[in-house]
Amino acid sequence: MEEQHEFRTEKVGALKEAGVLPWPDRFERTHSASEARELPEGTDNVAIAGRLRFIRQMGKLCFAHLQDASGMLQIMIRREQVGEDIFKIIKKLVDVGDFLGIRGHMMVTRTGETTLQANEVVFLGKALRPLPEKWHGISDQEACYRQRYLDLIMNPETRERFDLRTRVVRELRRLLDDDGFTEVETPVLMTRPSGALARPFVTHHNAMDIALYLRIAPETYLKRLIVGGYERVYEFARCFRNEGMDPSHLQDFTMLEYYVAYWSYEENMAFTETLVKDLLTRVYGSLDEAGEKTGIRWAGDWPKVALSDLVERDAEIRLADFPDADSLRAGIKARGFEIEGAEKLGRGSLIDQLYKKVCRPKLTDPMFLTSHPIDLSPLARRNDENPDVADRFQLVVRGWEIANAYSELVDPIDQRKRLAEQAGLKAGGDIEAMEMDEDYLLAMEHGMPPISGWGMGIDRLIALLTKQSNLRDVVLFPTLR
RNA sequence: GGGGGCAUAGCUCAGUCGGUAGAGCAACGGUCUUUUAAACCGUGGGUCACAGGUUCGAAUCCUGUUGCCCCUACCA
Numbered sequence: 001m002e003e004q005h006e007f008r009t010e011k012v013g014a015l016k017e018a019g020v021l022p023w024p025d026r027f028e029r030t031h032s033a034s035e036a037r038e039l040p041e042g043t044d045n046v047a048i049a050g051r052l053r054f055i056r057q058m059g060k061l062c063f064a065h066l067q068d069a070s071g072m073l074q075i076m077i078r079r080e081q082v083g084e085d086i087f088k089i090i091k092k093l094v095d096v097g098d099f100l101g102i103r104g105h106m107m108v109t110r111t112g113e114t115t116l117q118a119n120e121v122v123f124l125g126k127a128l129r130p131l132p133e134k135w136h137g138i139s140d141q142e143a144c145y146r147q148r149y150l151d152l153i154m155n156p157e158t159r160e161r162f163d164l165r166t167r168v169v170r171e172l173r174r175l176l177d178d179d180g181f182t183e184v185e186t187p188v189l190m191t192r193p194s195g196a197l198a199r200p201f202v203t204h205h206n207a208m209d210i211a212l213y214l215r216i217a218p219e220t221y222l223k224r225l226i227v228g229g230y231e232r233v234y235e236f237a238r239c240f241r242n243e244g245m246d247p248s249h250l251q252d253f254t255m256l257e258y259y260v261a262y263w264s265y266e267e268n269m270a271f272t273e274t275l276v277k278d279l280l281t282r283v284y285g286s287l288d289e290a291g292e293k294t295g296i297r298w299a300g301d302w303p304k305v306a307l308s309d310l311v312e313r314d315a316e317i318r319l320a321d322f323p324d325a326d327s328l329r330a331g332i333k334a335r336g337f338e339i340e341g342a343e344k345l346g347r348g349s350l351i352d353q354l355y356k357k358v359c360r361p362k363l364t365d366p367m368f369l370t371s372h373p374i375d376l377s378p379l380a381r382r383n384d385e386n387p388d389v390a391d392r393f394q395l396v397v398r399g400w401e402i403a404n405a406y407s408e409l410v411d412p413i414d415q416r417k418r419l420a421e422q423a424g425l426k427a428g429g430d431i432e433a434m435e436m437d438e439d440y441l442l443a444m445e446h447g448m449p450p451i452s453g454w455g456m457g458i459d460r461l462i463a464l465l466t467k468q469s470n471l472r473d474v475v476l477f478p479t480l481r
Numbered sequence: 482g483g484g485g486g487c488a489u490a491g492c493u494c495a496g497u498c499g500g501u502a503g504a505g506c507a508a509c510g511g512u513c514u515u516u517u518a519a520a521c522c523g524u525g526g527g528u529c530a531c532a533g534g535u536u537c538g539a540a541u542c543c544u545g546u547u548g549c550c551c552c553u554a555c556c557a
Contacts, residue, residue, distance in 0.1 A: 003526055004491060004508055054517075061514035078514070096507080110515045133492040133506045135518050140492085142549045150492095198556055216556095243556045244482080253557075340554065394557095401557060432556070457557050470550090481548065 008128045011093045015123065018089060022126040027101040032070035037114050039106045046116055048073060049101040049124055051153070052094065054134060062090060063115075066100060067153070074115040075102050086121050096134070097127030145478050164283070165462045165474060169236065171282045172256060175275055181232040181258060186221035188214060188238065194440060195219030195379070197432045198241040201251075214240035219379065219453065222259045223408060224443045226451050234258035236458070245479075247470040248400070252479055254458040263452040265381075265391045265407040269368055272395060272403060272454065273302055276366075283465075294465050296397060297365045304393070306371040307355060314359040325350060348373030360399050369394045378418045378434060380406035395456075397464055403456040410448035416441055 012022045030047045031039070039046060050068035060079040065072045079087040094100070101122035109115050132138040137154035144151040144158070151158045173183065191210065193200035195217030205212050218237040225233050239255050260268065277287060280298055284290035287299040308319040317335060322328035325347040332339060332354060339345070339353045351373050371389040374382055380390035391407035409415050419441070425433035462474040472478035 002491065007508065054519095056516045056519045057513085058516075058519085059513040061516080063516045063519080065517085074517080076515075080514085109517090111517075113515095113517075115515095130491050130507055133518095135506065136493040138492065140488095140549090142488095143492090145549085154492095196557085239557090241556065244554085246553090246555090247551085249556065255557075404557075455557080460557070 004130050005128050008095060008126065011095070012126050012128075015089070015093050015126065018085070018093070020089060020093075020123050022123070024122075024124060027122055027124050029101070033066060033068045033073035034070035036073055036106065036116055037071075041106055041108055041114075044105040045103065046106055047101065047103040048075075048116060049099065049122075051127075052096050052098050052100055053131070053153075055094075055096060057091060060087075062087075064100075066102065074109070074113050075100075075104070075118055076107070076109070076115050077102075077118045077121060082118055082121050089123070090121060094123070095127060095130070097129070097131045098123070099125035099127075142480070145472060145480055148476055161462075161466045161468070161474060162476060164466060165458075167283055168279065168462060168465070169458065171279050172275075173236075175278055175282075176232075176234050176258065179232070181234050182230060184222070184225060184230075184233050184235055186215075186218045186225075186235060186237070190215050192435050192437060194434060194437050196239075196241075197378070197434065199243055199431050201240050201242045216241050217255065217455070218257050219455070220437065220440045222257055222453070223448070223451065224440070226259055226261055227443045227446055227448055230259075231261040232258065247472070248460070250459060250471050250475060250478065253471070253475075255455050256458055257453065257455045259408070259451055259453040261449045261451055263407075264450065265370075265393055265405055265452050268405050268407075268452040268454055269304065269370075269393050272368075272393075272405065276395070290465075295467065296464070302366045302368055302395075304368040304370055307351065307369055307373075307389075308371065310359045310369065311351065311354055314362060315354055317354070319351065322347075346375055348375035352376055360396070363396050363399050366395065366397045369396050377406060378422055379409055379415075381409045381411075382414065400460055400464055401457070402461055402464065403454060405452065405454035408448075408451040408453050410444065410451055412441055412444040412448075415444055 015022045027049050028047060029049050030045065033048055033050060036046050036048050048066060048068065050066035053065045053067045053072060055062065055064040062077045064075050064077070066075055077087065077090060101124050102116055102118045103120040104116050104118040107115055107117045132150055132154050138144060138150050152162070177183070189203070189212045191212060193213040193216050195215070196219065198216040200213040200216050203212050203214065204210070215237070216239055218235050218239070222233050222235060235257055237255050237257055238252065240252055242251060243249065245251060277298065280287055280290035284293055290298050312318050315335060315337065317331055319328070322331045325345070328347055328350050329342050332342065332350065337354065337358060339350065339357065342350065342353075345353065370393045371383065371386070372392045374380070374388055374390050377390035377392050380392045383389045383391050393405055394401045395403040409418070419434060419436050422434035423436040426435060459471045459474055463469070463471050466474060468474055
């Protein structure tokens with residue numbers, strides 16, 4: 001045991017001997033620290049509680065700062081006012097990191113700091129380990145992830161970042177609820193992975209003796225609910241993907257998905273723009289303010305650009321001139337773009353790679369990217385005019401895909417065909433391809449209205465808004481080895 | 482998966498050419514009734530990430546391992 005842990009453990013015994021409970025069960029507060037600071041000078045019977053963050057002791061007088069969820073407040077404790085016994089306890093048995101309750105009256109010190117002067121000090125909880133250094137705090141990134149509580153105590157900007165996350169999620173929920181959406185919960189454990197192209201986590205159910213998969217997306221369950229008569233559903237869905245980790249990917253992330261009956265992707269696109277703008281207005285006060293805080297120009301109409309037009313603009317390749325994978329591959333090479341493993345990719349994947357490599361890095365302000373290749377969108381509706389592309393859009397901001405949406409494929413005959421293709425790829429070793437999903441097809445065959453659905457990476461949205469480049473910085477407890 | 486970087490006291494960090502471990506804060510013992518990183522006097526605290534190797538001698542050089550970070554490839 002470390003020295004400091006040992007000393008503090010001994011203090012627990014000393015507290016008990018002095019008749020003080022080291023971990024009492026309650027304390028009645030009248031104000032938070034920040035509320036107390038607003039009280040007029042002289043206000044009496046003010047009680048606050050919090051963690052001791054700083055303490056400056058003199059012989060018969062002691063200044064300290066208590067931190068609660070609202071902030072910090074200075075307290076002043078005079079021996080003649082609180083009594084010998086408790087003053088001795090404060091001096092000998094109380095450490096930075098402990099919890100205290102203070103009852104007293106508001107005053108202003110000689111240097112002008114609003115302070116709660118104690119009539120009574122109540123011990124509220126012993127800390128056996130010290131807090132990080134008071135000036136430099138904690139900055140080791142691994143320590144911040146593993147001991148997020150210390151990061152939260154020491155770094156106010158960390159707390160603000162997570163408070164923003166909470167506020168964004170709350171406002172999204174309110175906006176959807178107010179628009180007639182119903183929030184639902186669908187299975188996290190699924191008997192087969194579906195709804196996205198991704199490698200799942202596999203686990204085993206002992207009693208049933210079957211493999212279960214952690215969901216990679218809630219999509220097919222939410223669409224079953226549309227079959228069941230829901231017309232606007234959404235879910236904040238924790239999803240899991242067993243794939244590589246880097247600053248922009250988590251294996252455990254939050255996706256907001258919604259589905260709306262009778263909408264096409266175009267109405268969905270209009271709704272998305274309104275939804276995000278309303279969200280930002282509620283969170284930041286105005287779009288201009290949001291732009292100021294996030295460094296992104298949210299105001300103004302967001303352009304809609306077809307993927308093929310974007311590729312033509314940035315890569316100077318007219319996709320219509322390259323109708324198959326071989327010719328496109330040659331065309332890409334002729335323009336001097338390097339795409340790794342190009343020989344194995346189909347036409348859709350080549351376009352996708354070209355976009356990611358050449359176009360995406362140039363995108364900054366919010367933009368809708370539309371009309372993706374059909375073979376990259378196995379659950380999306382085929383466009384009526386151009387059978388090669390899907391009725392699909394992505395909201396791209398600063399090169400990040402924030403939301404992905406389409407007119408859903410509701411034709412069970414086409415769906416069966418496309419899942420069969422995916423299953424073929426899977427049998428051929430494509431670990432991310434989809435499986436045949438008879439249960440979902442059964443639901444579809446009972447009839448679906450037109451649907452447009454939508455998914456948004458909440459972690460990415462928050463990272464974008466808080467200017468974090470690593471998604472781990474917007475997740476309270478990121479997965480670490 | 483490929484490449485690079487980092488790991489020293491509870492925290493933040495020094496540590497020279499390879500010569501046997503340092504500071505500030507925190508802790509412990511004191512002084513101290515208006516402090517703001519309080520001040521002052523005194524004291525203790527280390528598996529230098531781990532395991533090997535080279536060497537008379539390793540925090541330092543070499544190899545391996547572990548963890549974290551960054552770049553790169555892929556999935557949102």
